[in-house]
Amino acid sequence: MLTPYSAKQLFDWLTQAEELLILDVRNEEDFNRFKVESPVEVDMINVPYFDFMEEEEASVAKVPRDKKVRVVCAKEGSAKYVGEILIAHGFEDVGYLTQGIVSWGNMLTDKRINDTADTYELWQFVRPGKASLNYGLISEGELTLFDPSRNMEFYSQFAEAHDCKLTQTFETHLQADYISGSRFLAEKTGAVVHAHAGDFLGASFEYVSIQDGETYKASPKGPDIRIVHTPGHTPGSTCYIIDGKYVISGDTIFIISLGRPDLGGKAVEWATMLYETVNQKIKKMDPNLQVLPGHYIQWSEANEDLVFEKSLGKIIEGNASIYGIDNDKDFQKFILENIRKQPDVYAEIRKVNAGWLNPEDDEQSTMDLGKNECAASAYAAQQAS
Amino acid sequence: MTEFNVDQELDCKGLNCPLPVIKTKKAIDAMESGQILKMVATDPGSKNDISAWTSRTGHELLGTDENDEGFVYFIKKK
Structure with missing residues (x-):
């Protein structure tokens, strides 16, 4: 069955270490820039939704069948689209993230x-x-x-x-x-x-x-x-x-x-x-x-x-x-x-926070997405690890 | 920007993903090799999606533009 789920539900499943697979269907660039980070280890794969359009069988074959599949996309539509394809291929428990990755970013x-x-x-x-x-x-x-x-x-x-x-x-x-x-x-x-x-x-x-x-x-x-x-x-x-x-x-x-x-x-x-x-x-x-x-x-x-x-x-x-x-x-x-x-x-966000800029709500959501870059040695630490 | 000899135009304004890419694929599939499609979308997500989709499929993204209409793409069928 294809069912919607919220970012909060996903977080709760992750913290309870539920066996699931996150299938992110955004393009590779957006996926690499910002993705779901889980408190516990979780299986996650990135197969863009247009791969399912171009080569349905081969793309479906990339998705393991032994876990519940939770599909993530930019807004919702593509996750639902891919979810329907998976269901048509016999997957039993598939969910799509309502309101997309932005809702995860704001949660x-x-x-x-x-x-x-x-x-x-x-x-x-x-x-x-x-x-x-x-x-x-x-x-x-x-x-x-x-x-x-x-x-x-x-x-x-x-x-x-x-x-x-x-x-x-x-x-x-x-x-x-x-x-x-x-x-x-x-x-x-x-x-x-x-x-x-x-x-x-x-x-x-x-x-x-x-x-x-x-x-x-x-x-x-x-x-x-x-x-x-x-x-x-x-x-x-x-x-x-x-x-x-x-x-x-x-x-x-x-x-x-x-x-x-x-x-x-x-x-x-x-x-x-x-x-x-x-x-x-x-x-x-x-x-x-x-x-x-x-x-x-x-x-x-x-x-x-x-x-x-x-x-x-x-x-x-x-x-x-x-x-x-x-x-x-x-x-x-x-x-x-x-x-x-x-x-x-960051330069624009500072202006918003000082009240000098008032972008539309949608634009604020987009500006506000992505992991912070505020620690002095995070980069060095990541390079070393 | 450069003008292209457009063979077909596709309006995807107001549509969210996956629809702009699905419609673009359908349009391209029905065209002849070497022909050029102009597609206009308003979903900002189309920017990275169209560029990733064209490099995946081998169709050539000749140019892009951002104007009052929205995001404009010129795609040449391989």
């Missing part, structure tokens, strides 16, 4: 991070299509979001399900790799946006300009949100320390590597800022703080509950080759050696 999933005995709830929202992470903090019926994406529907459903109201958002920095939802959420709900002027000076929307050392509240009696200005990835990069226990680190601290400081085109200058931040700010934080980063490089960084969270002490230990660099010159050298091209679309 968010949620995981509770903190102890259920706490008076507040801290949630990690994973966006597998982007390898990016954002956060929600619920306290006394008020919801604070950190680095929300533009998936409005997800946040409103989340707020409804948890009986809370969005009151404020905090940006860790001006994102270049995905479109931020903060200003759209603010327009829709009246939530107050908080951001650092180092990145957001001149933004077209209103925001509260946060300063190093300030403390905000998740709700009147809720946990503290302490501001630590950590320039380097960008001049306005900021970490948020929640309840003295967690640090939402944006693109500054990652579980593997650090946020690359070359995206703004001033690699040496920003690398120097980052070096200062590492030594004067990060290393002086409590090593027991649980780091909640803005991205991951691969699923293997997640813990057994599929949460991306690690103590600062362990992160510094695990990235000794970076944190151990003891002078500015060598640090610059490390950064320069790891520089790689950033996607062309």
Whole structure:
């Protein structure tokens, strides 16, 4: 039978390690640029839909028959088209992804991070299509979001399900790799946006300009949100320390590597800022703080509950080759050696996030697709592996 | 851009994949070798699909254009 499935269903099957085959029927170029990344190993093949048009038998023969087949395409139509061909060839359990790979790219999933005995709830929202992470903090019926994406529907459903109201958002920095939802959420709900002027000076929307050392509240009696200005990835990069226990680190601290400081085109200058931040700010934080980063490089960084969270002490230990660099010159050298091209679309995404550009919804979806390129040494690590 | 001596035109505006490629294949199949098809689509996905499909099948993608009409392709049958 040919049945539709959603990106969320696919994610759930993958996390439950269901035996299935992902058949991606997009052209090779699009497939290589961006594909489903699974938390667990999964069989995946790429056979473009037009191969099924040209050589039906030979293409069908490429698809193993011993597993359920889940077809993925750009929008939906081609997956359905190929699905019908497979069914006609006797395949029994075939599904097609509704709304295509874009829906995978936008999908968010949620995981509770903190102890259920706490008076507040801290949630990690994973966006597998982007390898990016954002956060929600619920306290006394008020919801604070950190680095929300533009998936409005997800946040409103989340707020409804948890009986809370969005009151404020905090940006860790001006994102270049995905479109931020903060200003759209603010327009829709009246939530107050908080951001650092180092990145957001001149933004077209209103925001509260946060300063190093300030403390905000998740709700009147809720946990503290302490501001630590950590320039380097960008001049306005900021970490948020929640309840003295967690640090939402944006693109500054990652579980593997650090946020690359070359995206703004001033690699040496920003690398120097980052070096200062590492030594004067990060290393002086409590090593027991649980780091909640803005991205991951691969699923293997997640813990057994599929949460991306690690103590600062362990992160510094695990990235000794970076944190151990003891002078500015060598640090610059490390950064320069790891520089790689950033996607062309990043310049445009920055403008959208500062409110200087307002593309149509469709165009935003396209701009927003693809895995992030934000870690300093991801490229080097991938080359080495 | 270069003008081609188009033998046949195909309008795929408003159609999403797989239809532009399916219709293009049907049109090309009915044409003579060496003839040129002009196809216009509005689905941005057609860009990489048409180029991948032509290199797979051996038909020649003579040129492409992006204008008010949409994405325009000139394909010569092998």
